[in-house]
Amino acid sequence: MATYVGSNYRRKEDYRLLTGKSEFVADMKLHGMLEVAFVRSMHAHAEIAVDGTEALKMPGVHAVLTARDLAGVVGPLNPLEEFRLPQDLIDTIHPVLLPCPEDILAVDKVVYAGQPIAMVIAENRYLAEDAAARVLVKYTPLPVLADPFRAREPGAPPIHPAMGSNVQASLHVEVGDVERGMAEADCLLKRRFVVPRVTANPLETRGVLADYDRRSDSLTVWTSTQVTFMVRSNIAKLLDIPEEKVRVVAPDVGGGFGTKGGVYPEEIAIAYAARRLGRPVKWIEDRMEHMQSCRQSRDQVHEVEVAFNRDGRILALKDEFVVDSGAYNPLLVTCPYNTVAHMRGMFKIPNFAIAGACVITNKTPSIAYRGAGRPEAVFVMDRLIQIISRELGLDPVEVMEVNLIRPEEMPYDQGMYYRDGTKLVYDSGDYPATLHHALELAEYDRYRALQRERRSEGEYIGIGISSYIEGTGIGPFEGAVIRVDATGQIVAYIGSTPHGQSHETTLSQICADEFGVSPEQVTVRAGDTSLLPYGVGTFASRGAVTAGSAVQVASQKLREKMMRIASHTLEIPVEDLEMRDGKVFARQMPGRSMSFRDIARAARPGPNPARPADLEPGVEATHYFVPPSVTYSGGVHVAVVRLDKDTGQIDIIRYVVVHDCGRVLNPMVVDGQIQGGVAQGLGEAMYEQIVHDEQGQLLTGTYMDYLQPTAMEVPDVIQGHSTFLSTRNAMGVKGVGEGGAISPPAAIANAVSDALSMIGIEVNEVPVTPVKVLQYCREADARMRLAAAEGAR
Amino acid sequence: MQLNGQVQFRHPTAVIWSALHDPEILRAAIPGCESMTLNGEGSYDVVLRLGVAAIKGEYTGHVAVEDVVPQSHYLLTAEGSGTPGFVKVQMDCKLDPTEAGCRLTWDCSADVGGMIAGVGGRVLGGVAKLLAGQFFKQVEKQLAQVRA
Known part of the structure; x- marks a missing residue:
């Protein structure tokens, strides 16, 4: 009974966030807490010799730790288990993957500017910073490889000598017969596409606080992360202590966008320091550190060949791309494989060959960022659609239409594997309808006419379209434990860690509907590894699908258990009972009822329990949802722009998104996700770029150099929801977190190209x-x- | 980063040449110079305190002057590092006599790294030119004082 699912239930998180009652890591203070300043490399590639003796003599300094202190005690970070490819996929595509462990503090040499070399632990951050300035680092510069194309050349010296090459990973996927497709097609063209390096810039930078409890010999680590369970397993593994002795908590988190979807050396180092010193130790990343050292993303160059017929039908697509992974590549081929899997998007392209390589360079390491390889794929594909249409003198809509997968072809098999090792088969959607819905909202025909009319007056208006498909809700699993406490309050404990996605609201809506109560009677608790034994995290648009389904199924299990307890006590068959408004009652005799509190009492352990003998004590149920495969969200963006000839600004006249995320749990939350995603996508389209010089030095270290859109530049997105339920979970939900950010670079590039098509x-x-x-x-x-002058003649 | 410039002096080549090789004058003229002492290797150990944009701090390093053609062409190399990052400069300086005195033409290549590159990069070129201007003006001023 969907009373709350689908409604604009007001966000439960907002009261806390808007009244200053929230708590981020930076807000936390513990008795006896020390603070850390990291000494970071000022060279992108150099041998180092570190001397912390002067720093240690400074007032208030408790320790200066370098790689020497960690040797043999703290192991290096290896790529996360969760981002390894499944074996069946490895056996199919045979990727090259070289081990590339990351030292917690640089050992003997640094490989990127900003790499942590030493940590100074002092009474407060001021003293720590002053002492950090006294740590002597002698650098012997080594040749810098800042260009992935140079770094991947066979003769290039490997940045990590143990790897023997700078090509850390490479993969190749082929569907159909590309050569034949190329041979059969009417036309062929080649292009190069570049999607630069960007950084996510969450409002809250990274931050870690670790507390060691001597009595239980255990650690509690509060960290601004998307993946508490991965942080826990890595701290336990690298410090060689039982997982049971590590609790990782993400309190309120001010955005992650993928950048906090990994484990960082600083998290390990702070945990180690707290244990070593027996004192709480805290580090808050400042914005300069964030720009330089927090992992960055995208940075792909594609060389593409496409073969098509005169009607616009694409017969074959061949793509070779290079990813500049920076000095380490902790997510392995996660992003490039996403690029591969999403390249053809909504289109039927029977012959497809794509090869990608992750190249190590002397730059900040890489990670996923909202879209994670998809914006790059969509940029390539949608630029091609527009280039083909111009080549053939067609409207891009015509080229899209002849290539779109039709609704009657669903479920559509793209003939390859997804990253989770399952077949890449789209579950549901009507792409032509989604496109037309978007064109209608964009008033496409009206703006096409206006474009022609205004061009003769010297005004440049352009329309850009972009479509995308997004595999969302990836496994391997997510769990929920649902419990009713002694007062009758329902508590949902989840492993997925929110950082702005409204878990507390939407998951309590799901739970409330299952129990027939108000969401206020449900408390959602998340972001703490002590809540349940297993968890994965919040990234890759997976929260609603995985955690949502886990909450739903666990709620159903618990509901069933509560009905059985009530049936046992009331001596009324389950079929004759109903659960609503916080109680279970006999449908025929509503007076015969048990409140949730009564049921909780009946379920308590003890002699002569008032519950069926075969039921475990307690009002609790657990479910781990294992998705059969991902669900495929999709959408179409349309940008109508006017180029400002005086300022060079791209004035966005209209920005339309029609999105399918299956069942919408809370329209307001979905709208917010789309609007926010578009804001980030527009930044990438129009302003943002991380620039390193040839020496691997960051040149865009401030917000003056790394421009981001503000409310002034981001229009209110005109949104339409199309609802095609997923067939891969009971609620029919699909993910929505990234969709808004995937298409704007392509939509804007298409719109600007369209505005200037005459040249x-x-x-x-x-x-x-x-x-x-x-x-x-x-x-x-x-x-x-010139044209006017010629016309006059 | 490549920078270059020209500066006119009202003194003859020989005077300017020796001034630009005089540690006392250099110490007083180099912007932010806190100390400058000759070390055993023919170069000077220097401590500078400088600010570029929001990045202020102390740099320690070396300065050396190498003559290519006496009285007319020399190379100045300087490198320093500190909390804000590092700077490595090579400046090619040529002196030509003019009617009013002499002209110094300088051509400089600089590598910068660390925080000053990331935070100050945008204004670095301007700041470097400003500092060079200050330096040459100070040299003339010092000469005037010496003469007075």
Whole structure:
């Protein structure tokens, strides 16, 4: 009975967040707490000799730790188990994957500017910073490899000598027969596409506080993370202590976007320091550290060949791409495989060959960022659609339409594997309908007409379309324990760690519907490894699908158990009972009832329990949801823009998103996810780029250099929901976290290219900065003047 | 980073040449110079206190002057590092006599790293030119004082 699922239930988190009652790691203070400043490399590649003796003499300094102190005590970080490819996929595509462990503090040499070398632990951050300035690091610079194309050359010296090469991972996937497709097609074209390095910039930077309890010899670590369980298992493994002795808590987390979806050396180092010193130890990343050292993302270059017929039908696509992974690649091929799996999106492209390589360079290590390899794929595919349409003199909509998968072809098999090792088969959707819904909201025909009319007046209007498919709700699992306490309150304990996704609201809506109560009678507890034995985390648009389904099924199990207890006590068959408004009652005799509190009392352990003998004591049920495969969300973005010839700004006249995330749990929350995702995507499209110089030095270390859109630049997105239920979970939900961020770079690049189609401008690289727009407009003006002069003659 | 510039002096080449090789004058003229002492290897150990944008701090390092053609062409190399990062500079300086005195043409390549690159990079070129201007102005001022 869906009373709350699907409603705009007001976010439970907001009262706390808006009234200052929230608690982030930086807010926490423990008695006797020490603070840390890291000494970070100022060179991108150098041998180092570290001397902390002067720093240790500074007032208030408790310890200066370097790699020497960690040797033999704290192991290096290896790629996370959770991001390894499943064996059946490895056996199918035979990827190359070289081990590339990451030292917690640099040992003998540094491989990127910003790498932690030493940690100074002092009474407070001020003293720690002062002492960090006294740590002497002698650098002997080594040649820097900042360009992945140079780094991957066979003769290039390996940055990690044990690897023997800088190509850390490579993979190749082929579907159909590309050569034949190429041979049969009417037309062929080649292009190069560049999606630069960006950084997620959550409002809250990283932060870690670790507390060692001498009595139980155990650690509690509060960290701003998306993956508490992965942090726990790595702390236990690297410090060589039982997992039972480590509790990891993510309190309120101010955004992660993938950047906090991994385990960082600092988390291990702080945990170690707290244990070693027997004192609480805290580190809060400052924004400069964040820009330099927090893992970054994207950074792909694609060389593509596409073969198509005169009607726009694509017969074959061949792509070779290089990912600049930076100095370490903890997520292995997660992002590049996402690029591979999502490249063809909503389109039927029978012959497809794609090869990708992750190259190690002397730059900040890489990680996933909202979309995780998908925005890159969509950028390539949707630029191609537009380039093909221009080549053939067709409207891009026509080219999209001849290639779109039709609704009657669902479930559609793309003939390859997804990253979870299951077959890549789209579960549901009507892509032509989604496209047309978006075009309608964008008033496509009206703006096409306006574009023609205004162009003769020297105004450049462009329309850009982008579509995407997104595998969401990836496994391996997520769990929920649902319990009714002695006062009748329902508590849902989950392993998925929220950082802005509204878990407390949407999961309590799901739970409330199963029990027939108000969401206020449900407390959702998350972000703490002590709540339940297993958990994965919140990333890859997986929360609603995995944690949502776990909560739903666990609630159903518990409901059933409660009905049996009530049936036993009331001596009324279960079929004649109903659960509603916090009690179970006989349908025929509503007076005969038990409240949740009564049921909780009846279920308590003890002699002569008032529950069926075969039931375990307690009002509790657990479910681990294991998705059969991912669910495929999808959507279409349409951007209508006007180029400002004076400022080079791209004025967004209309930005439309029609999105299918299956059953919508809370429309307000989904709208927020889309709006926020679009904001980040527009940043990537128009402003954001992490730039390193040839020496691997970061040149964009401040918000003056790394420009992000503000409320001024982000329009209110016009949204439409199309609901095609997933067939892979009972509620029919699909993920929505990343969709908003996937398409804007492609939509904006298409719109700008479209505005300037008369001079053949192709925007095959983002960001389309104001400087570029100004150049384009000048070229276009010159061309238009010339054409007018010729016309006059 | 590549920078270059020219500066006019009202003194003859020989005077400017010796001033630019005079540790006393250099110490007083180098912006932010806290100390400058000759070390055994023919170069000077220096301590500088400088700010670029929001990044202020102390740099320790070395400065050396190497003559290519006496009285007209020398190379100045400097490197220093500190909490804000590191700087490595090679400056090619040529002196030509003019009617009013002489002209110094300098061509400089600089590597910067660490926080000053990331945070100050945007303004670094401007700041470097400003500092160079200050330096040459100070040299003239020092000369005037010596003469007075």
